[in-house]
Amino acid sequence: MLDARSEGYVTADGRQIGGVLMEMKNITLRFGGVVAIKDISFDIREGEIRAIIGPNGAGKSSMLNVISGFYHPQEGEVWYKGQRRPRMRPYQVAQQGIARTFQNIALFEGMSVLDNIMTGRLNHMRSGFLSQALWWGPAAREEAENREKVEKVIDFLEIQHIRKTPVRRLPYGLKKRVELARALAAEPSILLLDEPMAGMNVEEKEDMSRFILDVNDEFGTTIALIEHDMGVVMDLSDRVVVMDYGQKIGDGTPEEVRNNEEVIKAYLGVAHD
Amino acid sequence: MPDTLLFAMEAALNGLTAGVMYALVALGFVLIFKASGIFNFSQGVMALFAALTLVGLQTGQIPFSHLINAIFGTRMHHFGWTLPTVVAIAGTVVVMVIFAWAVERFIFRHLVNQEPIILFMATIGLAYFLEGFGDIMWGAEVKRLDVGLPQGMSGPVDDLTFAWFGYGFYMDRLEIWAALIASLLVISLVLFSQYTKQGRALRAVADDHQAALSVGISLRFIWVLVWSLAGIVALVAGMMWGAKSGVQFSLSLIALKALPVLILGGFTSIPGAIVGGLIIGVGEKLFDFFMQPIVGGATENWFAYMLALAFLLFRPQGLFGEKIIERV
Numbered sequence A: 001m002l003d004a005r006s007e008g009y010v011t012a013d014g015r016q017i018g019g020v021l022m023e024m025k026n027i028t029l030r031f032g033g034v035v036a037i038k039d040i041s042f043d044i045r046e047g048e049i050r051a052i053i054g055p056n057g058a059g060k061s062s063m064l065n066v067i068s069g070f071y072h073p074q075e076g077e078v079w080y081k082g083q084r085r086p087r088m089r090p091y092q093v094a095q096q097g098i099a100r101t102f103q104n105i106a107l108f109e110g111m112s113v114l115d116n117i118m119t120g121r122l123n124h125m126r127s128g129f130l131s132q133a134l135w136w137g138p139a140a141r142e143e144a145e146n147r148e149k150v151e152k153v154i155d156f157l158e159i160q161h162i163r164k165t166p167v168r169r170l171p172y173g174l175k176k177r178v179e180l181a182r183a184l185a186a187e188p189s190i191l192l193l194d195e196p197m198a199g200m201n202v203e204e205k206e207d208m209s210r211f212i213l214d215v216n217d218e219f220g221t222t223i224a225l226i227e228h229d230m231g232v233v234m235d236l237s238d239r240v241v242v243m244d245y246g247q248k249i250g251d252g253t254p255e256e257v258r259n260n261e262e263v264i265k266a267y268l269g270v271a272h273d
Numbered sequence B: 001m002p003d004t005l006l007f008a009m010e011a012a013l014n015g016l017t018a019g020v021m022y023a024l025v026a027l028g029f030v031l032i033f034k035a036s037g038i039f040n041f042s043q044g045v046m047a048l049f050a051a052l053t054l055v056g057l058q059t060g061q062i063p064f065s066h067l068i069n070a071i072f073g074t075r076m077h078h079f080g081w082t083l084p085t086v087v088a089i090a091g092t093v094v095v096m097v098i099f100a101w102a103v104e105r106f107i108f109r110h111l112v113n114q115e116p117i118i119l120f121m122a123t124i125g126l127a128y129f130l131e132g133f134g135d136i137m138w139g140a141e142v143k144r145l146d147v148g149l150p151q152g153m154s155g156p157v158d159d160l161t162f163a164w165f166g167y168g169f170y171m172d173r174l175e176i177w178a179a180l181i182a183s184l185l186v187i188s189l190v191l192f193s194q195y196t197k198q199g200r201a202l203r204a205v206a207d208d209h210q211a212a213l214s215v216g217i218s219l220r221f222i223w224v225l226v227w228s229l230a231g232i233v234a235l236v237a238g239m240m241w242g243a244k245s246g247v248q249f250s251l252s253l254i255a256l257k258a259l260p261v262l263i264l265g266g267f268t269s270i271p272g273a274i275v276g277g278l279i280i281g282v283g284e285k286l287f288d289f290f291m292q293p294i295v296g297g298a299t300e301n302w303f304a305y306m307l308a309l310a311f312l313l314f315r316p317q318g319l320f321g322e323k324i325i326e327r328v
Helices: A058-065 A091-093 A113-119 A129-133 A139-158 A174-183 A200-217 A230-236 A254-258 A259-268 B003-036 B043-058 B065-072 B083-106 B116-138 B156-166 B173-195 B199-206 B211-215 B218-245 B251-266 B270-295 B303-315
Strands: A020-031 A034-045 A049-053 A075-080 A099-101 A190-194 A222-227 A239-244 A249-253
Touching: A020 A058, A020 A174, A034 A058, A034 A075, A034 A249, A049 A058, A049 A200, A049 A230, A058 A129, A058 A222, A091 A099, A091 B003, A099 A174, A099 A200, A099 B218, A113 A139, A129 B083, A139 A174, A139 A200, A174 A190, A174 A200, A190 A249, A200 A222, A200 A230, A200 B003, A200 B156, A222 A230, A230 A254, A230 B173, A239 A259, A254 A259, B003 B043, B003 B156, B003 B251, B043 B116, B043 B156, B043 B218, B043 B251, B065 B156, B116 B211, B116 B251, B173 B199, B173 B218, B173 B251, B173 B270, B199 B218, B211 B218, B218 B251, B251 B270, B251 B303, B270 B303
Parallel strands: A049 A222, A049 A239, A099 A190, A190 A222
Antiparallel strands: A020 A034, A020 A075, A239 A249
C-alpha cells in the first residue's frame, strides 16, 4: 500500500493523500564521533500528517533540524518538490515554504502577538521599503492583504483576545499556539512541529491536537511533527516513522507501527532471559 | 518678562538643538545594540571616519597618498578636482556600506554565539583599527568641512524673539539646520524600523536569532543593513559636528557624550535616545546657566555624567529601556 512511487493513498478516514512532497534519502548526521542519525530514508506526502516518534535521544529533533536546514547531514540527500535540495541556510529553507516551530518556543518575546505573526508574512512582502515606510501605494494594499491573512489565522487559532499582548506575558500553552500561528501565517508547503504538546496539560494537549487536525483539514497543509507521547501521535497522524538510537526501526500507519516488534521493544523494553 | 527667564529660555533653546545632535549619536549605538546586542564602541570613530571620507572625496584627496608617496617616492596628494557635496555624500554612503559589509564578513561572522563582552572587545579593536586606517587613508591633519550649510547668527530667530520679548535670542544657523536634518533622520529611522519589512525583520533579529532564521530572515543581511544604517547615522553626526568644529580626532570623542544619553534613555529604545538626548542637551545648558555663578562654569563637561550616575542609582534600565527581571 505504501509504495514510495505510487500516486498517493487514501487514509482510514477517507482523505486523499497526494504524491511525494519531500523525500529524505539515506540521511546520516554525525556530531564528531556521535552518530545522531544513521542512514535514514523516508518521505512526506502532500496533505498528510506525518509523525516522527521515538524515545528521548532517538534523533527526532536532529531529523527535524536537517529538514529545516539548521543541521547539514554528512551523507544523504534531501529531495523537495521533485528536486534535490542543495545545502541551504535555515532562512533559505524557510523562504522555500517550510515553516517550523521549536520544542522550547522561539518567539520574539518583546513584540506583540500580532507583530510576531506578521513576521511569518515577511517572505510574502514584495513592495519597496520606501513605499512601506511611507505607507503608500502598493505597500499599503500589500500590508492590508497580509493583515487579512494574519487575522484569519488569529481567528482560526482562537487567539483574538491576546492580539496586542506582548508575547512575554503569555502563559506557555498560548505561546505554543502563537508560534503555530506564526508558522501558519507563512502559508507553508510543509509545517514542521517540534514536540507541539511538550509540557502541556491534558486540556492544552487536546486543544493543540484539534488545531493540528483542523489546520490540515482546513488549509490542506502538509504537517510533519515530532512527539514522544505515543498516544497523541497515534490518534493524530496518517503515517509514522519510529526512530531509536538514530536508526529507523519502523515506518507505516499507526496501526502497523503499533504492532511492530521492534517498536514495542524500543518503547516497552524487552525481557532478558 | 524678567531677563533671567529670557536668558534661561535662550539657553534651553540652544540646549534643544545640541540635544538633537546627542540623540543622533546615541541612535547609532541603539540601532546596533537592538539588532545584535553589541555595544559598538567604534561608533564615534565611525563618525570621524565618515567625516574624513566626506572631506577627502569632496576635496579630491587621493586615498593612501602618504603611503603611496612613501613607498614609490612620488609626490601626489590630490586628484585636482572638487566634487559637489551631494556626490561626495553619496560616495561616503557607499564607503560606509562597504565598511558595514567588511565588519560582518571579517569580524562578526566569526564571532557568532560569543559572549557580549567578547563582541564588545571586538568593537574596541575595530575602533582602534578604524582610527589608524582613517589616518593612513586620508591623513591626520585637522580638516575644514564645508557642506554648504549656513553659519552664523540666525536672523529670523533674532527678529522673531525680539518682536515677542524685546530681546533677540542668539542661535547659530548651523545648529538649527543640524537639528532639522537630525530630526529628519530620526523620523525616517523610526518609520523604517516600525513600518517596513526590513525594519520588522530587524526587530525580529534583535529579539531572537533562531526564530528569525525560522521565518526566513537572513541574519547576515540584517547585520550588514544595521551596520550600514549605523554608518549613515555616523556620517550625518560626523558631518554636523565636523562642519561646526572641523574634522579632527576629537570628533570621535562625541561618542562619549552619547553614553549618558543612553543611560538616560535606555540602550534598547529609539524614543529613549531622542528624549535622553534632549534632556541632556537642555539640562546641561540650563544647569550651566543657573550654576555658573556658584560653581564657576565648565559644568557642561561633567553635568551629563553626573545625571547619568544618578539614573544608574535609581533607574538602571533608563527611562524607556526594557526592565530585565531575572527569573529565579
